[in-house]
Amino acid sequence: xxxxxxxxxxxxxxxxxxxxxxxxxxxxxxxxxxxxxxxxxxxxxxxxxxxxxxxxxxxxxxxxxxxxxxxxxxxxxxxxxxxxxxxxxxxxxxxxxxxxxxxxxxxxxxxxxxxxxxxxxxxxxxxxxxxxxxxxxxxxxxxxxxxxxxxxxxxxxxxxxxxxxxxxxxxxxxxxxxxxxxxxxxxxxxxxxxxxxxxxxxxxxxxxxxxxxxxxxxxxxxxxxxxxxxxxxxxxxxxxxxxxxxxxxxxxxxxxxxxxxxxxxxxxxx
Numbered sequence: 001x002x003x004x005x006x007x008x009x010x011x012x013x014x015x016x017x018x019x020x021x022x023x024x025x026x027x028x029x030x031x032x033x034x035x036x037x038x039x040x041x042x043x044x045x046x047x048x049x050x051x052x053x054x055x056x057x058x059x060x061x062x063x064x065x066x067x068x069x070x071x072x073x074x075x076x077x078x079x080x081x082x083x084x085x086x087x088x089x090x091x092x093x094x095x096x097x098x099x100x101x102x103x104x105x106x107x108x109x110x111x112x113x114x115x116x117x118x119x120x121x122x123x124x125x126x127x128x129x130x131x132x133x134x135x136x137x138x139x140x141x142x143x144x145x146x147x148x149x150x151x152x153x154x155x156x157x158x159x160x161x162x163x164x165x166x167x168x169x170x171x172x173x174x175x176x177x178x179x180x181x182x183x184x185x186x187x188x189x190x191x192x193x194x195x196x197x198x199x200x201x202x203x204x205x206x207x208x209x210x211x212x213x214x215x216x217x218x219x220x221x222x223x224x225x226x227x228x229x230x231x232x233x234x235x236x237x238x239x240x241x242x243x244x245x246x247x248x249x250x251x252x253x254x255x256x257x258x259x260x261x262x263x264x265x266x267x268x269x270x
Contacts, residue, residue, distance in 0.1 A: 079213050083112070083204045084186035090145075090174035091155040099145065099176050102208065109142040109235070110204040111227060114178075114189045114197040118150040118158045119166065122221045126199075127168055127175075129224045134172035140231060141206075144173040149184060149196055152177045189215060203231055205238065 078084075087100040104110050113130070115123045130137075130144050137144055148155075155175040161167020176183070178197070184190035189200035199216035211234050216222060233245040236255065243255040246266065256266040 078188065078202070078210045081210060082208050083110075083202065083210045084183075085208075086183045086186065088176050088178060088183065089152045090176040091152050091159060092171070092174040094156065094159060094170070096152055096156075097174060099174055101145075101204075104143060104204075104206075105208040106206055109140065109206055109231065111137065111142060111144045111201070111231070112147065112187075112204060113145070113199070113201040113222070114147045114184060114187065115199060116196040116218055117148060118154045121166075122219070123148075124158075124163070124166060124168055126221050126224075127171065128163060130227075131168075131171045131173065133224050133228065136228060137231070140228075140235060142231060145176055146171075146173065147176040147178050147183055147197070149178050149181055151179050201227065203227070203234060205234065 083101060085100070085102045087098060090097050090099045101110070101112075111130070113126070115126060117123065127146055130146070134144065155177060159168050159171060159175070161169075163169045178184050181190055181195065184197040187200055187202065189197045191198060196218075198218065199220065199222060201214050201222055202210050203212035205211050212230050214222065229248075229250055232251050233249050236249075236251070237243060237245055240255065242257065244258045246256050249255065254266060254269055256263050
């Protein structure tokens with residue numbers, strides 16, 4: 001097995017049969033330009049385990065917030081555009097469920113992150129780190145979704161493997177199966193010649209607009225701390241639209257007025 005490395009709670013509809021992932025016709029694929037390792041031949045492991053699908057109820061929505069919406073064109077980065085919608089099978093609480101991204105709109109912020117493969121190395125450190133900090137995201141009215149090209153059977157087997165043996169154990173959020181690779185393509189993170197996703201992470205606001213993204217190459221794990229800080233900054237400026245957050249801003253610290261004269265108050269204070 002090769003090394004694994006780069007860089008909504010929505011209403012999950014109950015269903016008696018699970019469908020393959022599908023992308024909204026409006027979704028578009030953008031060109032990939034990141035340099036990549038010469039080889040990545042890891043294959044997902046699978047399990048013959050089977051469980052009955054169930055639904056995951058959405059949690060209560062927070063008060064309405066303003067969002068920063070940039071009407072970017074299709075040929076520009078995803079940030080500022082509506083997130084490509086999808087519906088796919090997922091594993092949560094050791095059961096099979098359905099996840100539909102658009103059902104989070106108006107209810108939750110979403111952390112959507114992609115990882116290359118199950119049963120690998122860097123991936124479980126990121127997945128479990130987000131799960132261990134899940135309550136902090138929940139307090140910010142935010143859900144987390146992990147996505148890879150593996151099947152739900154592989155996801156299930158990995159969840160049922162102990163952490164000390166390289167597994168995940170129980171997680172606090174769903175792992176989505178992108179076996180068709182359509183979600184990875186829509187978010188421009190698929191490495192086409194290897195069939196796996198880069199470590200892409202997207203923060204989607206309650207209006208369904210992508211407000212932040214990072215893409216790491218395969219060998220570089222992501223920071224939960226920085227994801228949380230960026231989410232807090234996003235929510236702050238949406239609640240305070242006449243202010244902006246300077247570098248490294250954290251809750252409680254001084255923000256800035258985006259004005260040539262008023263910004264001097266910030267610079268004079270640092």
